[in-house]
Amino acid sequence: MVVTGAYEPVPLEEMDRSVRVVPARELSILTNLYDDLLHLDSSLDLQQRAPGAIQSGLSIRGGTFGQTLVLLNGFRINDVQSANHNLDVPLPPDAIERIEILRGSGSTLYGSDAVAGVVNLRIRPPEVSEFRLRAGAGNFGVNQQRGSWTVASTRWSQQFSFSRDFSSGFRENRDFRNLALAGVSRLATRLGEGEWILAHNDRPFGADRFYGNFNSWERTRTWFAGVRQALGGRTDVSFAFRRHTDLFVLYRDRPEVFTNRHAVESYQGALRRKETLGANARLHYGVEAHRDSIASTNLGRHSRARTAGYAALDVRALRRFSFTLGAREEAYRNIRREFSPTASAGLWISERFKLRGSASRAFRLPTFTDLYYHDPANLGSPDLRPETAWSFEGGLDWNAGPRLRGQAAVFQRRERDGIDYVRATPADLWRATNFRRLRFSGAEIALEAGLARGQRVELRYTALRGVGRAGGLMSKYTFNYPLHTGLATWQGSLKGGLLVRTRLGVVQRFARDPYAVWDFNFASSRGRLRPFVQFSNLAGARYEEIPGVPMPGRGVLGGVQILLLGPLR
Numbered sequence: 096m097v098v099t100g101a102y103e104p105v106p107l108e109e110m111d112r113s114v115r116v117v118p119a120r121e122l123s124i125l126t127n128l129y130d131d132l133l134h135l136d137s138s139l140d141l142q143q144r145a146p147g148a149i150q151s152g153l154s155i156r157g158g159t160f161g162q163t164l165v166l167l168n169g170f171r172i173n174d175v176q177s178a179n180h181n182l183d184v185p186l187p188p189d190a191i192e193r194i195e196i197l198r199g200s201g202s203t204l205y206g207s208d209a210v211a212g213v214v215n216l217r218i219r220p221p222e223v224s225e226f227r228l229r230a231g232a233g234n235f236g237v238n239q240q241r242g243s244w245t246v247a248s249t250r251w252s253q254q255f256s257f258s259r260d261f262s263s264g265f266r267e268n269r270d271f272r273n274l275a276l277a278g279v280s281r282l283a284t285r286l287g288e289g290e291w292i293l294a295h296n297d298r299p300f301g302a303d304r305f306y307g308n309f310n311s312w313e314r315t316r317t318w319f320a321g322v323r324q325a326l327g328g329r330t331d332v333s334f335a336f337r338r339h340t341d342l343f344v345l346y347r348d349r350p351e352v353f354t355n356r357h358a359v360e361s362y363q364g365a366l367r368r369k370e371t372l373g374a375n376a377r378l379h380y381g382v383e384a385h386r387d388s389i390a391s392t393n394l395g396r397h398s399r400a401r402t403a404g405y406a407a408l409d410v411r412a413l414r415r416f417s418f419t420l421g422a423r424e425e426a427y428r429n430i431r432r433e434f435s436p437t438a439s440a441g442l443w444i445s446e447r448f449k450l451r452g453s454a455s456r457a458f459r460l461p462t463f464t465d466l467y468y469h470d471p472a473n474l475g476s477p478d479l480r481p482e483t484a485w486s487f488e489g490g491l492d493w494n495a496g497p498r499l500r501g502q503a504a505v506f507q508r509r510e511r512d513g514i515d516y517v518r519a520t521p522a523d524l525w526r527a528t529n530f531r532r533l534r535f536s537g538a539e540i541a542l543e544a545g546l547a548r549g550q551r552v553e554l555r556y557t558a559l560r561g562v563g564r565a566g567g568l569m570s571k572y573t574f575n576y577p578l579h580t581g582l583a584t585w586q587g588s589l590k591g592g593l594l595v596r597t598r599l600g601v602v603q604r605f606a607r608d609p610y611a612v613w614d615f616n617f618a619s620s621r622g623r624l625r626p627f628v629q630f631s632n633l634a635g636a637r638y639e640e641i642p643g644v645p646m647p648g649r650g651v652l653g654g655v656q657i658l659l660l661g662p663l664r
Contacts, residue, residue: 268303
């Protein structure tokens, strides 16, 4: 059952939109961090400045970092200071059960930022009580420790988890430490099921060349608290608070030259309800409120609040047809209103084939960095207009049973007032500006095949083409998109409980040479002691996902997971 891209959980094959579900918990011993899972979709472009999920930007179908909305169990965690912090996820990897990915516009459901797509990191109540520990070490001075303790019963559950990842760096001033703590509680009462999330993340890291030719250093910290309570079977309320701080030093060896301190606080609340209109029809509606503020030595003090109301009619006759009509009105203090309609439909033309299509409008407000930031290399603009975009998509799904399925889709996104940083010569400042018109068109093809003995093969390919004018200026972000991305993944369960997964990804970016990255992981899935080994960039490719920020060569991480308490599965 999928919740991202729909107003209530529906089976994946009944979705009218391009949605992908990547299991996290069952692949945890074969992955290092959640960013490994984001590399398993060819339409997702994870542009990393460093390994270890330290600082990355996520692009979907050629969109910028700010055009991807990141959710934590449905709560927004996008950062109003800078889109560079949107993936500062305050969760240890063991707390994540799966990742749901919506490719395409999602503003009708989620509001600002969901222009190119949505990534929702989902937490599910533990089904069994268990206690797990994990430790590992590798080259580049990498060492890590993780743990997870869960207690489960029929009416309540509790999960505590932690993770610590450390590296002395694969080159000078690329050291990092990533510490995360989280507690997740669920309780079923007469009112309905309640959920509470508390999480914290602390990341100091060397940021050499992250923002230009500077030996920078940075430390970000995140505090998150969220609660959701069902009120009967048709209504639920939710509230969340997020605080994010950023200490940025432009020259690590001379902090007195340029040091910034930023503190962001965000509040969000929602009331949602559904009505049954017949055997196959549901009406969903609700209201939301958000408030963001920042106190910064560079940006100053700013705040903005917004309210929104939405309604959607959802009609579904399983394995026959479906359609959704929805609209959202969002109002911002001192900024114009934004109206986000959407329409999607699906039709089963046979037992194996389904046609689907959608059209929707999305928008994004500029971040406070886009509006007010200034340093020796970059300059914001307080006159920026919000981005808007219309997205269109058509697809064909093929489902030949549990072992064989495929998808093909074509899409187009027409942007207006897209936000980017431009300059005329390499000696000039990067200045925030609006592009009047941009257009991205593309196609996606995917094939998944289950083979004998628990083996599975996935082949995925995405092609993109962007059309826009920068008036002879150089663009910092918009034109770093991948023209072609191909992925081949094989995973199998071999004799003796050996799990193996290998991934080969080939990327060609706009105006740059293609490169290939090959990863290979294996682990034991039996017993209380489960050793694992993970190889990254096995061929030693030299590549940059963000121009000017080199990525590491061959990496290896080995260790053991210990199941101290719980059933042996």
